[in-house]
Amino acid sequence: MSHTAHIRSHRKPRRSASTLAVRAGVAGGVLSTLAVAGASGSANAAEPVTQTLELPTLTADLAAQAAQSADATEQAAANYQLQAERDAAAAKAAKKAEADLAEAKKKAAEAKKKAEEEARREAAARASRTAERTTLSASADTGTGTVLGDSGTGTGAGTGTDTGASTATGSAATIVNFVRAQVGKAYVPGATGPSAYDCSGLVQTAFRQINVSLPRVSQDQSTAGTQVSLSNLQPGDILYWGSAGSAYHVGVYVGGGMFVGAQNSSTGVVERPLSYDPPTGAVRVL
Structure with missing residues (x-):
């Protein structure tokens, strides 16, 4: 035995003719496919490919409904604001009316008090006049009063003298x-x-x-x-x-x-x- 007989050979094993034929056929098919694909790619490269994406859009009815909803929301907000303003005005008016009523009651009470005071004064004046008539009647019965001459002089302090003739009758x-x-x-x-x-x-x-x-x-x-x-x-x-x-x-x-x-x-x-x-x-x- 050769001294190199135990070392494996580095040469590739021989392939059979049938295997080579199959692989040649496969390779040829692949090359043919690539050639066709290349030709097709060249043809497609001349015409750019355009792809359209279909996005969802609102229909006219949906848009109208959305607008109506927005208007309704805005109107509701305006109504709430108007109602708030009316409520505030009503509260202010009620407060003013309450103050006016209190003032009217105060004035009425003052007027009543004044009228009562006037009535008391008038009653006192009537009583005084009644007393005066009684006194005057008693004075008349006693003949009070003396007739003075036209040049009579009063006895009060600083009394002047009537130097003119009186024509009283x-x-x-x-x-x-x-x-x-x-x-x-x-x-x-x-x-x-x-x-x-x-x-x-x-x-x-x-x-x-x-x-x-x-x-x-x-x-x-x-x-x-x-x-x-x-x-x-x-x-x-x-x-x-x-x-x-x-x-x-x-x-x-x-x-x-x-x-x-x-x-x-x-x-x-x-x-x-x-x-x-x-x-x-x-x-x-x-």
Whole structure:
């Protein structure tokens, strides 16, 4: 045996003719296929391949439905906002109405209280007038009052002298004589005689001597008769200070440029010339 007999041969084993033929056929088929594919690829390379993807699209009905849904949502939001605004306005109006009602009740209560006070004052004034009539009646029964001459001088402090002739006659003379007889008596607010007077109390009581009923206060006495000019005064005319209807003081013109009035608590009832305190106007009742 050769000394290399145990070493395997590195040469490839021989293949049979049939195997070679099969492989040649396969190779040929493959080459043919590749040739056809190459030709087909060359042909296809001349014309680009375009592939279209079909994407889902909304139909017209679906689009309309979506638009309607959006409009409905927007309208609902607008309605909610409008309702909220109406609710806020209603709440504000209710609060204002409540405040107005409270204010109206307050004013009504104040008006009621004022009316009650006016009623009490009127009742007190009626009672006072009743007492005055009683006093005046008693005074008339005793013949109170002395007739003074036309140049009679009052006894009050600072009393002026009537230097002119009085032309008072009849009822006017009665009033003039009465007020002159009260000169020197005290001034007391609200008093109507016989020992004290306030300004309107003296005038009212003087006219009662001739059965003429005058209002109690100066404001009303200043409109109780016919307005006359201060340049055309007659004895018995009522003089007033302030505006007609809102006078704050009254007196009686006694003639000769003189008047008698219950002036104040310092002077009492006095007779003074018109120049001492010029009146604003005058009314004639007789």
